Amino acid sequence: MSNTYQNKGHGNNQGYQDRNNQFKTVVDMLKDGYLQNGYYVDEEKEKRNKDYIIKFAKEIAKSLEDEGKGQKNNSSQIRKFYDYCLRVQAKLQSKNNDYSYIEADVARLRPTVAYAKGRGVVTKCLEDFINANIEKINDAKDFYAFMKHFEAVIAFMKK
Numbered sequence: 001m002s003n004t005y006q007n008k009g010h011g012n013n014q015g016y017q018d019r020n021n022q023f024k025t026v027v028d029m030l031k032d033g034y035l036q037n038g039y040y041v042d043e044e045k046e047k048r049n050k051d052y053i054i055k056f057a058k059e060i061a062k063s064l065e066d067e068g069k070g071q072k073n074n075s076s077q078i079r080k081f082y083d084y085c086l087r088v089q090a091k092l093q094s095k096n097n098d099y100s101y102i103e104a105d106v107a108r109l110r111p112t113v114a115y116a117k118g119r120g121v122v123t124k125c126l127e128d129f130i131n132a133n134i135e136k137i138n139d140a141k142d143f144y145a146f147m148k149h150f151e152a153v154i155a156f157m158k159k
Helices: 026-031 055-068 075-094 103-107 109-119 124-136 140-156
Strands: none
Touching: 026 055, 055 124, 055 140, 075 103, 075 109, 075 124, 075 140, 103 109, 109 124, 124 140
16 A cells, blocks of 8 residues: 555544554545445456455554444444444345345445434544445355455454
């Protein structure tokens, strides 16, 4: 990731600090290439990019923790979104991986995270994470790759 974006004008929309102590948000990460080519290193969607399991997942987990500061983005709130996605995944599996059966369920994440943010229980960071990833989900393979990414984010969270 480049070290171009500094903590200028982000206000309450804080993110993680990179190794040069520059603060970044998920939006800054998007500008740096996060999700630019989707979850894969090949066009056939056979080989997942390991950065979504290690590098980006760790950075997003840190960003979620830092922005929430224990008051928002707590593990139970984030787990609610992940548990919902697990139910959607089970539905996908029961429908022979036909993405059309879960497309609306995936889209439902947008208003759900917006509502949670409006209630003040999650931050813009989680909203940006969910929305950016939904943009990249176009089929069952993408959804499964997103789930592995989301699982890794949760694994890197301290609480």
